[in-house]
Amino acid sequence: MTTPLLETDNVTYTYQNSPAALAGVSVRIAAGSKTALVGPNGAGKSTLLLMLNGMLRPASGEVRFDGRPLAYDNRSLRDLRRRVGFVFQNPDVQIIAPTVEQDVAFGPVNLGLPPDAVRQAVRDALGYVGLRGYEKRPPHHLSGGEKKRVAIAGILAMEPAVLVFDEPTNTLDPASSEEVMELLDELASGGRTVLISTHDVELAYRWADSVILMERGSVLARGPPEEVFSDHGLLAAARLKPPALLDLYNELGLRGVIDRGVPPKSVLEFTDRIEREMHGHAPARDEPGKIYLCNADRTGGDELRVLVEQGVVEHVGAMGTRAKEFANRERILLDYTYGVIDKCILKALIGENSLIITTGGMVEHVHRRIGEYSAESGRALKATPVQGPVSPGPGRESVPE
């Protein structure tokens, strides 16, 4: 293995009047990975995360960033915290300034950036989390999900290489949780290393490419989520339940209904596998539904509303914060806000049309993902761009391709 970006070597930590919070923990976080630290309440997840950007210092053992042991003088810590950004579970702990703009500017100002660079960093970070227009608002009057995004913007403004999130979806409603997880996906696909703690195995299973399972201050297991979460004994020891999709898949395998191989990560993968097992191949079908793809930076809301109102598309999903803001502004109701591509493929497979709204580089990503699925599954699916004004006629054929 190449040198991990972050590493702990046998670290221990004990709070006053408590049993050991960390009892000799060694973990390695690869650059560019999406890692989930999973464990029940009190397992030591937050304590370990706090070690990674020097907010806690181990009683024994060592923490290394980029191959070098952490130093705990003020200057080294400032430098480390710029590179390893930490988003607290409770955004109220993190938000300190009277306006959103001032709050997000706090980090860049402290780094000594000139005013123009600070303004640019704030603008970029707020754009990234979908909070442009919120600059003058007092953060303490925002919703929980919005506060979380302010806290994330404050960290992003310092352009860290690693982002550490303690329980990123705790206390958020399902839609806000999905939005935050999608934001984390975007950050990871932009090349950042992302590390989260969570006790939500469903979330960790579908999101992480690597899982570290903790209980009582120790690491019980580490590896790909499908391996770690297939071990019921381990999960029981950590007082957790397996992810529903994986559990069902493993049970069907044990009963001999399907051959076990690489476990599916999504409903789409699972249903494709079952279909193949039952028919020996993907069954021939009628014409698949269409997946329309819109770049919200280049298309007006009127064009899209026409698609929905005329019944050309039955389902609408948006990917990315800017696309969701666009849909909200244009009063386009969204059926899907997470796992959008897979959900639209599933609908296409049963002959229904859908629309994906997204922005920027995500457009290419959608084309690529659908192309890959099409090649792997042997089904002729593609994304059909929607651009320019759409002149609605009777039914589906009026939409330009």
Ligand SMILES: Nc1ncnc2c1ncn2[C@@H]1O[C@H](COP(=O)(O)OP(=O)(O)OP(=O)(O)O)[C@@H](O)[C@H]1O
């Ligand atoms: N400030 C503190 N003072 C004393 N004990 C603490 C403190 N913070 C954590 N602990 C103890 O350390 C242990 C590990 O706590 P930690 O918060 O790291 O676990 P966790 O896995 O993040 O839990 P949760 O999912 O509930 O946030 C627990 O036994 C907890 O009671």
